[in-house]
Amino acid sequence: MTTNLSGKYAIVGVGQSAIGQVGGVSSTNLLAIAMKNAIEDAGLTNKDIDGLVSRGTDEIYCHHQKMGELMGMNVSYSNSLDSGGASQIMAIMLACQAIETGLCNTVVCGYGRDTWSRTRSPRSKMAVDMVSQSQLGLEFGPEFGILGAPVDYAFALSRHQALYGTTKEQLGHIAVTLRKHASKNPLAQMQTPITMDDYANARWIVEPLNLLDCSLLSDGAGAVVVTTAERAKDLKQPPAYILGFGSHNNLRGWYHNDHMTNTAAIQSSQAAYRMAGLGPKDIDTAQLYDCFTYMLMAELEDYGFCKKGEGGPFVASGALDLDGEIPTNTSGGQLSEAHVEGMLQILEGARQLRHQYPIERQVPNAEVALISGHGGRTVCHSTLILGRQPS
Amino acid sequence: MTEANTYNKPLPVPSPETEAFWEGCKRHELLIPRCDKCGSHWFPPSILCPECLSTEWQWVKASGKGKVFAFGVYHRVYHQGFKEEVPYTVAVVELEEGPRMVSNVTGIPPTDVKVDMPVEVYFDDVTPEATLYKFKPA
Numbered sequence: 001m002t003t004n005l006s007g008k009y010a011i012v013g014v015g016q017s018a019i020g021q022v023g024g025v026s027s028t029n030l031l032a033i034a035m036k037n038a039i040e041d042a043g044l045t046n047k048d049i050d051g052l053v054s055r056g057t058d059e060i061y062c063h064h065q066k067m068g069e070l071m072g073m074n075v076s077y078s079n080s081l082d083s084g085g086a087s088q089i090m091a092i093m094l095a096c097q098a099i100e101t102g103l104c105n106t107v108v109c110g111y112g113r114d115t116w117s118r119t120r121s122p123r124s125k126m127a128v129d130m131v132s133q134s135q136l137g138l139e140f141g142p143e144f145g146i147l148g149a150p151v152d153y154a155f156a157l158s159r160h161q162a163l164y165g166t167t168k169e170q171l172g173h174i175a176v177t178l179r180k181h182a183s184k185n186p187l188a189q190m191q192t193p194i195t196m197d198d199y200a201n202a203r204w205i206v207e208p209l210n211l212l213d214c215s216l217l218s219d220g221a222g223a224v225v226v227t228t229a230e231r232a233k234d235l236k237q238p239p240a241y242i243l244g245f246g247s248h249n250n251l252r253g254w255y256h257n258d259h260m261t262n263t264a265a266i267q268s269s270q271a272a273y274r275m276a277g278l279g280p281k282d283i284d285t286a287q288l289y290d291c292f293t294y295m296l297m298a299e300l301e302d303y304g305f306c307k308k309g310e311g312g313p314f315v316a317s318g319a320l321d322l323d324g325e326i327p328t329n330t331s332g333g334q335l336s337e338a339h340v341e342g343m344l345q346i347l348e349g350a351r352q353l354r355h356q357y358p359i360e361r362q363v364p365n366a367e368v369a370l371i372s373g374h375g376g377r378t379v380c381h382s383t384l385i386l387g388r389q390p391s
Numbered sequence: 392m393t394e395a396n397t398y399n400k401p402l403p404v405p406s407p408e409t410e411a412f413w414e415g416c417k418r419h420e421l422l423i424p425r426c427d428k429c430g431s432h433w434f435p436p437s438i439l440c441p442e443c444l445s446t447e448w449q450w451v452k453a454s455g456k457g458k459v460f461a462f463g464v465y466h467r468v469y470h471q472g473f474k475e476e477v478p479y480t481v482a483v484v485e486l487e488e489g490p491r492m493v494s495n496v497t498g499i500p501p502t503d504v505k506v507d508m509p510v511e512v513y514f515d516d517v518t519p520e521a522t523l524y525k526f527k528p529a
């Protein structure tokens with residue numbers, strides 16, 4: 001027997017720090033600002049929060065304790081997570097489970113990073129981008145020059161191209177469309193529109209991925225407050241009801257089976273759709289984990305927005321536009337807004353449901369938003385479905 | 392063979408479970424674990440069979456033949472040791488015994504590498520202490 005929690009909990013506050021090329025603030029303090037903003041957005045204070053689930057840069061031990069110290073909180077439930085970009089939705093899932101089991105009532109969840117600042121630091125040896133020393137590995141990689149995050153997605157794209165004939169030009173539509181979305185987001189790290197020619201001429205990083213296939217190196221943090229739908233009624237903002245969530249982790253690895261081209265998003269999305277009683281046709285906007293253009297395209301397939309193998313033609317058709325089949329990454333995503341490991345995607349989903357944006361940025365009549373998280377060693381996936389109504 | 396005093400790329404740091412594998416490379420043998428119970432092979436080496444969790448298994452010498460499962464070409468230099476190497480090809484190679492392993496594919500221009508292309512192992516004695524397994528077109 002399972003208890004269906006659909007519509008029983010809600011995101012009642014969202015907040016972020018400065019994002020992009022921020023500098024001068026550590027990742028935990030960026031997150032403290034985001035948490036403060038989320039708590040105040042909900043009309044609450046730090047004294048109202050009795051749960052905390054967080055994640056930061058992976059070298060920080062017992063991250064949630066550091067955050068509680070900064071936020072002046074003793075709580076009845078807290079933890080920090082270790083599943084990369086899948087963690088941020090998992091934090092919300094954990095919050096719902098903790099409230100459901102009576103451990104706490106109101107939980108703040110969030111993630112913060114200072115990746116852009118690290119690349120500027122003369123002390124930094126982080127030239128291997130986005131990959132901390134603990135993730136690097138000591139064998140079966142570095143000795144062959146296999147370093148950094150892009151290579152695993154270059155592998156996957158090479159396979160997708162061989163299996164389905166996916167072209168670079170098709171992927172270019174993702175980069176160009178998301179930049180167009182970011183050009184309407186005054187907080188985005190990259191707001192200057194790009195053309196298909198810019199994409200075609202971008203320098204290779206790990207072929208078949210070029211610079212514009214890769215997400216940004218960003219500083220930034222985001223946070224949300226989760227509580228019961230019952231309590232949400234008395235709070236300041238219209239709630240974003242949590243209609244569904246799911247996860248799946250292909251722990252045997254990205255290189256195992258067909259995990260590169262049939263990702264854990266398949267099972268994760270099925271779990272979330274099942275919980276919500278919804279399917280891809282019911283989703284008004286998608287905020288997908290776009291660490292690389294390839295991953296976004298694979299998710300469009302794995303979430304059922306198009307058939308397996310047809311992600312290339314689908315993105316080239318204009319489907320991701322604000323008036324397209326599935327308006328996607330409407331804030332610009334990690335490719336153009338800022339890469340905060342999926343946290344900003346959660347905020348964007350919730351904000352679209354508040355209908356708070358000017359018309360050029362608002363998905364018309366957005367009732368249901370789907371958000372994805374992806375990461376760890378490229379095999380962890382999580383899914384969140386939010387609604388303007390509890391059912 | 393590269394001169395030891397000029398070799399400036401990362402070297403593998405074996406774990407207790409992979410030491411025998413790297414020792415095999417020094418003898419120009421590609422060793423992989425094979426389960427006594429279910430017969431499956433796996434990689435990287437570990438203490439038990441990930442299929443059936445048997446702890447009874449043997450090192451066996453792989454044929455060294457396989458195919459390119461996926462590949463990429465580095466243009467960006469992430470480590471100074473590879474500054475003169477770019478563009479270089481990296482790949483996930485699927486051995487005919489089943490396991491997949493990452494390595495380099497050499498002896499062919501990067502633009503000619505294809506998914507599913509047959510390859511075979513060779514050994515590069517990069518320093519007196521370390522030998523790397525690499526692949527070339529079969």
